Amino acid sequence: MLQAISPQQQIHNRQLIENKKLTFHILSDPGNEVAKRYGIRYKLPDDLREVYTSFGIKLHEYNGDYSWTLPLPTRLIIDQDGIVRYAAINADYTVRPDPEETIEALKRVMGQ
Amino acid sequence: MKLQEKLSALKKDFEAKAAKNVIEIMHRATEDLKDSGIVERAVKVGDKAPDFFLKDESGREISLKGLLSQRPIVLSFYRGIW
Numbered sequence: 001m002l003q004a005i006s007p008q009q010q011i012h013n014r015q016l017i018e019n020k021k022l023t024f025h026i027l028s029d030p031g032n033e034v035a036k037r038y039g040i041r042y043k044l045p046d047d048l049r050e051v052y053t054s055f056g057i058k059l060h061e062y063n064g065d066y067s068w069t070l071p072l073p074t075r076l077i078i079d080q081d082g083i084v085r086y087a088a089i090n091a092d093y094t095v096r097p098d099p100e101e102t103i104e105a106l107k108r109v110m111g112q
Numbered sequence: 113m114k115l116q117e118k119l120s121a122l123k124k125d126f127e128a129k130a131a132k133n134v135i136e137i138m139h140r141a142t143e144d145l146k147d148s149g150i151v152e153r154a155v156k157v158g159d160k161a162p163d164f165f166l167k168d169e170s171g172r173e174i175s176l177k178g179l180l181s182q183r184p185i186v187l188s189f190y191r192g193i194w
């Protein structure tokens with residue numbers, strides 16, 4: 001099963017699910033505290049923060065805090081023993097693995 | 113079209129319109145993040161995934177342990193709708 005997790009507040013996750021008719025749930029991770037424990041939380045530099053603000057992106061309103069942190073886009077497969085079996089993490093948020101790659105990896109984990 | 117092709121097209125479209133200094137700031141932030149070594153220090157294959165206890169969009173409390181009691185999961189960290 002797919003479990004999404006985002007620093008944004010519940011209401012935005014709910015809106016996203018309704019708008020996109022998503023069939024999975026999204027957890028709120030306030031302050032990216034869980035992302036931190038997975039080693040993927042980072043703080044936006046000041047100049048990028050200003051760029052986002054100039055775009056009208058009020059990150060503090062979405063996320064409900066002023067930490068200006070985000071998670072690296074990350075896709076993991078975790079087996080029933082709680083062990084990470086697949087990790088796709090990129091420092092460049094414009095690069096994402098193809099869903100097919102993750103599905104193939106999941107089949108390998110499930111097939112054992 | 114593959115996901116990455118769509119994303120790359122979006123990026124190209126955005127950068128064709130954006131101010132040069134804005135693009136520079138965004139690119140530099142990405143390069144700095146790569147150089148910071150965050151990916152190398154992040155969770156990796158073979159690691160025990162830290163347990164968590166978080167609320168979903170309806171306010172239901174969900175733990176990793178609970179999720180794994182049924183089956184393996186794909187966990188996807190997502191930045192936001194903005």
